[in-house]
Structures are given as C-alpha cells and as structure tokens.
Amino acid sequence: xxxxxxxxxxxxxxxxxxxxxxxxxxxxxxxxxxxxxxxxxxxxxxxxxxxxxxxxxxxxxxxxxxxxxxxxxxxxxxxxxxxxxxxxxxxxxxxxxxxxxxxxxxxxxxxxxxxxxxxxxxxxxxxxxxxxxxxxxxxxxxxxxxxxxxxxxxxxxxxxxxxxxxxxxxxxxxxxxxxxxxxxxxxxxxxxxxxxxxxxxxxxxxxxxxxxxxxxxxxxxxxxxxxxxxxxxxxxxxxxxxxxxxxxxxxxxxxxxxxxxxxxxxxxxxxxxxxxxxxxxxxxxxxxxxxxxxxxxxxxxxxxxxxxxxxxxxxxxxxxxxxxxxxxxxxxxxxxxxxxxxxxxxxxxxxxxxxxxxxxxxxxxxxxxxxxxxxxxxxxxxxxxxxxxxxxxxxxxxxxxxxxxxxxxxxxxxxxxxxxxxxxxxxxxxxxxxxxxxxxxxxxxxxxxxxxxxxxxxxxxxxxxxxxxxxxxxxxxxxxxxxxxxxxxxxxxxxxxxxxxxxxxxxxxxxxxxxxxxxxxxxxxxxxxxxxxxxxxxxxxxxxxxxxxxx
Ligand code: GLC
Numbered sequence: 001x002x003x004x005x006x007x008x009x010x011x012x013x014x015x016x017x018x019x020x021x022x023x024x025x026x027x028x029x030x031x032x033x034x035x036x037x038x039x040x041x042x043x044x045x046x047x048x049x050x051x052x053x054x055x056x057x058x059x060x061x062x063x064x065x066x067x068x069x070x071x072x073x074x075x076x077x078x079x080x081x082x083x084x085x086x087x088x089x090x091x092x093x094x095x096x097x098x099x100x101x102x103x104x105x106x107x108x109x110x111x112x113x114x115x116x117x118x119x120x121x122x123x124x125x126x127x128x129x130x131x132x133x134x135x136x137x138x139x140x141x142x143x144x145x146x147x148x149x150x151x152x153x154x155x156x157x158x159x160x161x162x163x164x165x166x167x168x169x170x171x172x173x174x175x176x177x178x179x180x181x182x183x184x185x186x187x188x189x190x191x192x193x194x195x196x197x198x199x200x201x202x203x204x205x206x207x208x209x210x211x212x213x214x215x216x217x218x219x220x221x222x223x224x225x226x227x228x229x230x231x232x233x234x235x236x237x238x239x240x241x242x243x244x245x246x247x248x249x250x251x252x253x254x255x256x257x258x259x260x261x262x263x264x265x266x267x268x269x270x271x272x273x274x275x276x277x278x279x280x281x282x283x284x285x286x287x288x289x290x291x292x293x294x295x296x297x298x299x300x301x302x303x304x305x306x307x308x309x310x311x312x313x314x315x316x317x318x319x320x321x322x323x324x325x326x327x328x329x330x331x332x333x334x335x336x337x338x339x340x341x342x343x344x345x346x347x348x349x350x351x352x353x354x355x356x357x358x359x360x361x362x363x364x365x366x367x368x369x370x371x372x373x374x375x376x377x378x379x380x381x382x383x384x385x386x387x388x389x390x391x392x393x394x395x396x397x398x399x400x401x402x403x404x405x406x407x408x409x410x411x412x413x414x415x416x417x418x419x420x421x422x423x424x425x426x427x428x429x430x431x432x433x434x435x436x437x438x439x440x441x442x443x444x445x446x447x448x449x450x451x452x453x454x455x456x457x458x459x460x461x462x463x464x465x466x467x468x469x470x471x472x473x474x475x476x477x478x479x480x481x482x483x484x485x486x487x488x489x490x491x492x493x494x495x496x497x498x499x500x501x502x503x504x505x506x507x508x509x510x511x512x513x514x515x516x517x518x519x520x521x522x523x524x525x526x527x528x529x530x531x532x533x534x535x536x537x538x539x540x541x542x543x544x545x546x547x548x549x550x551x
Contacts (some may be wrong), residue, residue, distance in 0.1 A: 007197075007239035007264060008269050008309065009466045011046025011345075011456045012097070012352040016317045017054050018356055019061055019409045022421035029409070031077035035088050040438065044358060044449075045456035048095035048239065050199045052317055053080065055101075058108050060168045060359075061375055062407075064099075064134070064201060065106035069186045086194045093194025097239060102183050103205045104169040112170050119157050120412035126179045127170050128162035128210060128226020129154075140213065147379030162210060164202075166375060174206045174224055184231040197238035200263070204244040216246035222254055225262040233371075234261070241311055245273070249303030256308040265309045265350060271296040272319060282401035283384050283394050288326060290498055293477055297471040298483075301348055303441070310349030314340060315357055320405045324363035332500050332537045333360055333436075338451040338521035339496050339539035345455040346494050346519075346541055348470045353452065356410050359441055360448040363405040363428040369395055373427055374403040413439035451521065457516055459467055462543070464492050473511040478503045479503055484511045491546045492518065493528050502510060505532045 021033030041049065053063035056071040063073065072082050086096050105112055116121035130151070132137035138151035138160055144167075151160040162171040172179055187198070207221025208214060225242075233240060242255055244266040255263045274292050277284035304310050314322035315423065323329045326335030337360035338349040345351045347478055366372055369391065377398055384394055399405075405428065411417030411433040418433035430436075441447035459465045468485030473493075480503070484493040493513040497503055507528055517524040520540040525532075528542050 002082070004236070004466060005239075005264070006047065007350055009459055010095075010239075010350065011045065012048050012050050012239075012241075012317055012350060013041060013046040013458065014050045014052065014352060014354045016052045016355060016407060018052075018426060019407050019411060019420070021412070022030045022423065022425075025421060027421050027423040027426045028075050030075065030369045031072070031081035032083050032433075035081070035085050038092055041094060042092035044453055045460070046094060046353070048097050048196050049089065049243070050097045050352065051099060052471055053099045053101055053201075058106055058168070060106070060166055063168070065102050065104075065108075065169045066101055067106040067108040068110070069105075070189060083193065090194065091406040094237070096194075097133055097197045097199055098190055098195050099201060100187065101201040101397060102172060103202045104163065104165060104171045107168045107170055109449065116154050116161075119296045120157070121353075123495065124172055125176045128173050129157065129159040130162070130210075131159055140210070142210070142213065142215070144379070146376050147381075164205060164215065166379070173233050174208075174220065176498075179223065180227065181231075184228060185540075187228070187232040191232065191238065195238070196265070197240050199267075200240065200242045202245070203242040203263075204246045204266075217244075217251065219542075220386070222260075222262065224257040225255065226260070229261045229263075234390070240264045245269045249299050250293075252300070252303055253308045256304070258307050260416045267313065267316075267352075268300065270300070275325075276401075277397075280384055280387070280389050280393075280397065281399035283380060283389060285400035290481070291476055293326070294472070294475060294481055298345065298475060300482075301470040301472070305348075308537055310347070311352060312344050312347055312349040313352040313354070314344060315406055316355040317354070317406050318403050319354075320401050321361055321363045322357050323360050325400070328500055328537065329360075329362040332450055333362065334446075335521050336410070336500075337539040339449045339498065341448075341452055341455055342519055342521065342539040342541065343494065343496050343498075346465060346484065346485065346492065347352065347483070348466075348468065351455075351459075354406060356406075358452040359411065359436060359438055360438060361408075361411060362427070362430065362432060363399065364408045365399055366395075366404065369398065370403050372398060372402060373407075377402050411435050412438040451519075454519060462492070462518070462542070463487060464490050468492060471511070473508050474505075477505075480505050481539075482508070483510065484513070486546060489546055490543060491508070491515075492541055492543045494541040495528055495532065495540070497534035497537055500536045502536055503534050505534055506530070507532055512547060513542045513544045514547075515542055517541070518543050 020029040022029045023032040054076045055066045056068035057063045110127045138149050142150040144150040204216045207218035240263040242263045247266045247268040323337040333416045408430045409420035409425050414434045418429045439448040464487040468487035473482035479499045480495040512529040514527040518541045522535045522538040
C-alpha cells in the first residue's frame with residue numbers, strides 16, 4: 001500500500017464560527033470561543049477543523065463576502081487570536097483548514113472599490129464587466145444563485161458587473177493573470193502562518209466562460225487549479241477540498257487524481273441534489289428515496305476506488321441537519337443519528353462532521369417565511385412564487401432544506417441560549433437545547449456523541465476503514481444500507497436498517513462475515529450471516545477474516 005496521507009485517516013470537523021461559541025456576549029461566535037472548545041474537539045478525536053470564513057467582511061453572506069483577505073473580521077477577533085487558534089489547535093494535534101472564497105469578493109473589497117472607479121482603473125479587469133444589451137438591459141439572462149439577474153448595473157463606469165451570488169458579491173475575473181498571482185500570494189501568506197489547508201468555496205465556478213454561458217466546470221478550471229497547485233500547494237503537506245456542486249463521478253478524478261496536481265478531494269453534492277425537485281429545487285421538499293441515495297454514494301465509491309479520494313458528509317452550513325433530513329428526528333433521533341454516522345464513517349474517504357451533528361442536533365422549525373434569516377432563502381422566495389410555488393410549499397421546503405437549519409447556535413448545555421452566548425444570539429437557538437446538548441451527552445456512553453467518538457477512534461485503529469476496497473451490497477434494497485470493505489484478508493461488513501420498522505434481512509452470500517462487532521447502536525453481534533433480524537434504525541458492523549472461497 002502506498003504511503004497514506006494524514007488527511008486520509010483523519011476526520012474533519014466544520015466550525016461555522018458565527019454559531020459555535022461566543023466569548024464576549026455580543027451574540028456572535030468568535031475565535032476565542034473556538035479556542036475555549038478545542039479540548040472538546042480534541043476529545044472527540046478530529047484531525048482538522050474546516051473553519052468557515054473569518055476574514056474581514058460586511059457579513060452580507062455571513063463572511064462569504066470578503067472585504068480583506070488578509071485580516072480577521074473584528075466580530076470574530078484579531079489576527080493574534082487566529083495565530084493562537086492555529087497554535088493551540090496544533091498543540092492538540094488538530095489542523096486549521098481555512099475557507100478560501102475566491103470566486104468573488106465583497107463589493108467593499110479595495111479591488112472592487114478601485115475597479116468601479118472607472119473603465120481605465122488598473123483593477124477594472126479584476127472583475128467581470130459587460131456593456132448593456134441592445135435593449136438597455138443586462139448583457140445576458142444569466143441568473144444569480146441567490147435570485148434575480150446575475151448582472152448588476154454600475155452607474156459610475158456605465159457597465160454591468162457579474163455576481164453569481166448577491167449583488168454585493170462581484171465575481172472575480174480569473175482570466176486575469178495579475179489577479180491570479182494576487183490570490184496565490186494571499187494563499188501562501190496563510191499557508192506560511194501554519195494552516196493545514198483550504199476548503200475552496202464554489203471552486204468549480206472559477207473557470208467560467210460567461211460569454212458562452214458556461215459557468216460551472218468551465219474550460220479553464222483545471223488549468224487554474226494546476227497553476228494554483230504549482231504556485232501554492234506543491235511541496236506542502238496540506239489538505240484541500242474543493243466545493244464542486246457540478247462534480248460527477250466521471251469528472252471527479254480531474255480534480256483529485258494522483259497525477260493531476262490539483263486537490264486532495266472535492267465535496268460533491270449529488271446525494272443532496274438527488275432529493276431535489278426538478279422544477280423548484282430544494283424549495284419543494286421530496287420524500288427520501290433510499291435506493292437512489294445509496295446509488296449516489298456507491299457510484300462515487302466505485303469511481304474513486306483506485307485513484308482520487310472521496311469526501312464523506314451529510315451536512316454543512318448550507319444544508320439541513322443530517323438527522324432531520326435523512327433520519328428520524330422524533331422517536332428515533334438518537335438511534336437514527338448513530339445509524340447515519342455509522343453508514344457514512346465506514347465508507348472509503350475522509351468524513352466531515354458539521355458542528356452539532358455529533359450530538360444529533362435537529363432542524364429548527366420556522367413558522368413563517370419572514371422569520372428566516374438566510375440571504376439565499378429571502379432572495380429565492382419571490383422567484384419561486386413567480387414560478388408558481390405556493391407559500392405553504394415554499395415554507396415546507398425552506399424548513400426541510402433551508403440554510404438556517406444548520407446555522408442555529410451550537411447547543412453546549414441547558415443554560416439560557418444553550419451556553420452559546422450570554423447575550424442575544426444572532427439566530428435563535430433551537431428550543432430543544434434543554435434536551436439535546438453537549439453537557440447532557442458528555443458522560444453518557446449511549447449518547448450520539450459517544451458513538452461519534454467511537455467511530456473516529458476506530459478509523460485510527462483499523463486500516464481497513466481507511467484503505468479497504470469497497471463493495472456495495474443489496475443495492476436495490478429499499479430499507480437496508482449494506483456494504484463491505486476488504487483489506488489484506490480482513491473483511492468489515494456494515495448493515496443498517498434505515499427505517500423505523502423492524503425487518504428481516506437476508507445477508508447476500510458474498511458479504512457474510514464472522515468475527516467481532518466493531519460498532520453497533522443496538523446490541524453487539526459477532527456475525528452477519530444468513531437471515532438477520534434488524535431493529536428499527538439498527539446499524540452494525542462486524543470485522544472478521546474474508547471467508548474461504550466457496551463458503
Ligand atoms: C458556497 C458557500 C455558501 C456561500 C456561497 C457563496 O456555496 O458554502 O455558504 O453562500 O458559496 O460564497
């Protein structure tokens with residue numbers, strides 16, 4: 001086996017700083033707050049933190065609109081706090097992975113301020129400008145992901161600029177080599193501070209060809225990523241994860257193949273979009289289709305079996321809570337949260353935990369559209385209404401899939417505001433914090449938290465979890481998730497009942513195993529053979545020798 005990279009056996013943990021831990025009572029989480037919880041994260045066993053943006057920002061999109069790439073937003077702290085975070089994390093064996101948001105900046109960034117000063121500004125070409133169309137309107141009918149046209153009129157220079165997100169997030173022009181050099185210098189500046197890598201925001205958009213309406217996966221994408229690698233990452237032992245909504249199993253290896261010199265892995269979203277409505281996307285909720293969901297994961301496991309590497313995740317700051325979306329956040333909350341974790345963490349790839357997932361945090365129901373905070377949601381509601389989606393359907397979709405769900409404050413204990421802040425939280429805490437919180441689970445061996453800790457420690461002890469060959473089992477079974485991993489004569493078989501009803505599952509002959517139970521959320525089993533009675537949401541994995549052929 002070739003030498004394994006550190007990030008292949010590590011587990012990532014996403015911190016959404018705004019909602020993690022507030023140290024100064026202003027209702028917004030901050031860097032000192034994160035530092036104060038590092039022991040908790042070390043105890044969980046994670047290898048690195050993906051830190052959502054903490055750069056200077058007017059916070060129109062909660063920090064994904066950066067006004068200065070080389071400073072920290074005062075609401076989060078200072079550069080000194082950041083350096084302390086890196087050092088304190090490193091002392092606990094945890095790396096800090098920065099969020100690299102370079103498809104766009106804030107309109108408050110000095111580059112954009114200079115660029116909009118006039119057509120002959122030396123910074124003009126850092127952004128994407130076009131003249132008005134013959135009818136006086138926007139140059140093309142390209143739409144913003146946050147709703148409305150992707151073109152905003154700028155009076156001063158008498159041109160439109162491109163913004164694939166909010167109009168305050170102008171897109172950078174990656175075709176400009178000077179701009180690219182500035183970005184690489186900025187990346188090196190952070191890497192030299194000792195960070196462990198980058199998560200790259202909507203990175204599949206940077207190679208766009210606007211004039212031919214090619215946005216994602218554009219013609220220059222991989223040239224830029226290879227150049228970026230040469231200029232910044234080469235020779236450094238860091239991890240990089242590209243957010244790539246357009247990635248498919250067939251294109252994934254272009255990003256993360258062994259000889260490509262690009263990224264460690266991508267976040268792909270086919271398991272998310274698989275559940276979306278063809279017309280209204282995530283704003284019209286659809287029931288879970290387990291067979292389709294499994295197929296997405298299985299296809300990715302197969303596609304990157306021998307080259308490339310998978311990221312594994314259920315949730316992030318843009319997605320609903322895992323247990324609410326894919327599990328049962330009512331009667332079977334604890335058990336289904338454990339089942340989802342087990343299914344994900346035993347696949348081949350690097351698992352990512354979104355803050356609060358490890359204690360089984362749930363979506364927080366919102367009664368009316370006006371009560372949502374998220375900029376995307378507020379921008380998309382008028383668009384969806386115009387296309388014919390009813391208010392009730394939109395509200396249901398927003399509650400099921402909206403971005404506020406994951407952004408409610410971390411639930412630390414049962415004191416007011418869940419121990420997140422002594423002030424007024426920027427986004428309301430989920431009222432279930434008295435029952436669901438870290439303190440309540442800390443000493444409880446049967447908790448979701450203990451289950452996550454166990455899964456993470458298994459990965460460190462069993463190479464089969466990191467490197468074993470993946471084989472899907474019972475792919476068409478509508479209720480059971482099953483697969484096996486094999487390495488050097490060892491077999492790890494996972495079986496999970498993904499429903500709230502008991503069932504009898506006949507083990508496919510090629511997956512049977514006898515040995516010892518590595519993980520279970522109901523009761524230990526030493527074998528998975530023949531006919532297996534599975535309790536609601538029971539998930540179990542057994543490790544044993546590969547049986548001799550023919551048995
Ligand atoms: C990514 C981020 C999301 C942000 C968007 C624009 O999708 O994850 O939160 O709004 O990019 O930067």
